[in-house]
Amino acid sequence: MNIMDMYSYQMTEQGKDFSLKTQNLPSLNDNEVIVKVAGCGVCHTDLSFWHFGVKTKHPLPLALGHEISGTVIMGDDDWINKNVIIPAVLPCGECELCRRGRSNICQNQRMPGNDFDGGFASHIKIPSKFLCKVPDSVLKKFPLEHLAVIADAVSTPYQVVRKSELEKNNFAIIIGIGGIGIYAAQIAKVLGGIVLALDIDDSKLDTVKNIGIEHCINIKGLDIKEIKSKIKEISKKAGVSPYCWKIYEMSGTKAGQELAFNLMTFASTVSIVGFTLDKLEVRLSNLMAYDSRLIGTWGCKPELYSEVLSLVEEEKVKIEPFIQTFPLSMINEVFKNTLGHKYNKRSILIPDKH
Numbered sequence: 001m002n003i004m005d006m007y008s009y010q011m012t013e014q015g016k017d018f019s020l021k022t023q024n025l026p027s028l029n030d031n032e033v034i035v036k037v038a039g040c041g042v043c044h045t046d047l048s049f050w051h052f053g054v055k056t057k058h059p060l061p062l063a064l065g066h067e068i069s070g071t072v073i074m075g076d077d078d079w080i081n082k083n084v085i086i087p088a089v090l091p092c093g094e095c096e097l098c099r100r101g102r103s104n105i106c107q108n109q110r111m112p113g114n115d116f117d118g119g120f121a122s123h124i125k126i127p128s129k130f131l132c133k134v135p136d137s138v139l140k141k142f143p144l145e146h147l148a149v150i151a152d153a154v155s156t157p158y159q160v161v162r163k164s165e166l167e168k169n170n171f172a173i174i175i176g177i178g179g180i181g182i183y184a185a186q187i188a189k190v191l192g193g194i195v196l197a198l199d200i201d202d203s204k205l206d207t208v209k210n211i212g213i214e215h216c217i218n219i220k221g222l223d224i225k226e227i228k229s230k231i232k233e234i235s236k237k238a239g240v241s242p243y244c245w246k247i248y249e250m251s252g253t254k255a256g257q258e259l260a261f262n263l264m265t266f267a268s269t270v271s272i273v274g275f276t277l278d279k280l281e282v283r284l285s286n287l288m289a290y291d292s293r294l295i296g297t298w299g300c301k302p303e304l305y306s307e308v309l310s311l312v313e314e315e316k317v318k319i320e321p322f323i324q325t326f327p328l329s330m331i332n333e334v335f336k337n338t339l340g341h342k343y344n345k346r347s348i349l350i351p352d353k354h
């Protein structure tokens, strides 16, 4: 393979195997760079495109993948040879929302593996503006490819925990300890919360305990009333305040959302992080009666990435126990196994052809 060549695995049709495409490296406009991909995480959003019928914004064929780390090899001089994490959502930086500090919901935002060819490739062309530089000190502790998960799985919960204004000793209840919840629990703890993890899977709750989250409940088969009384018991034992609870709905299920709303107490903040199309019937006036807040969150603004990276570097947020790597050439197998729930860690694909 010529040094100026690149390859990618293109999604051609829903549910079909990805097909290998070789091409020349694309030409660059101003403020664009080519990143040699170190690793790209497999996110549920990729499965939504590949299996669940969600349409990519760019027509197929398209390389998926938006959780990317790598090294800049072409483009602006300042960026050459820099190791970077590519934010999963690249804002324009100039519109009203960007100027208001809400760049994560910039309406001109572009997402790798959705608006243009993504990270399941040897190289990717990307605007340089919001790349997150990875300092060498971090790379002494972690291989660059492992840091790919910061682009989405770790940064999304970071933004919401910050946005919920979690304060020291607030009771932080995480509903759903999946690929995002596991980081939300750690981040809430690092930022001073007393964390309670709720899930229906004992193995997930064991993982949470292993990283030092003391309070867990398996809520399988319990109704809201039973869950509430168990939570009350724990909160009393732990001596946490009955007010100002921060509740994070990460499961993306109707049952999870119903529970989140019902756990609201005085001066609470309920954060909706998971997504479902299902609708819920709730008494919104509870918000008024409890003087509480219900908030949403979308991704993470690139401006916060360096803070997330610091938490990982200081090992306050652990990533290593929750990731596994595969050669990119195994993409078809990895997608099928992910869909079949065969993995309990997040997969990172690493380009293996040269």
Ligand SMILES: [Zn+2]
Pocket (backbone or CB within 6 Å): 043, 044, 045, 046, 066, 067, 088, 152, 153
């Ligand atoms: Zn994602």
Ligand SMILES: [Zn+2]
Pocket (backbone or CB within 6 Å): 091, 092, 093, 094, 095, 096, 097, 098, 103, 106, 107, 108, 109
């Ligand atoms: Zn913008």
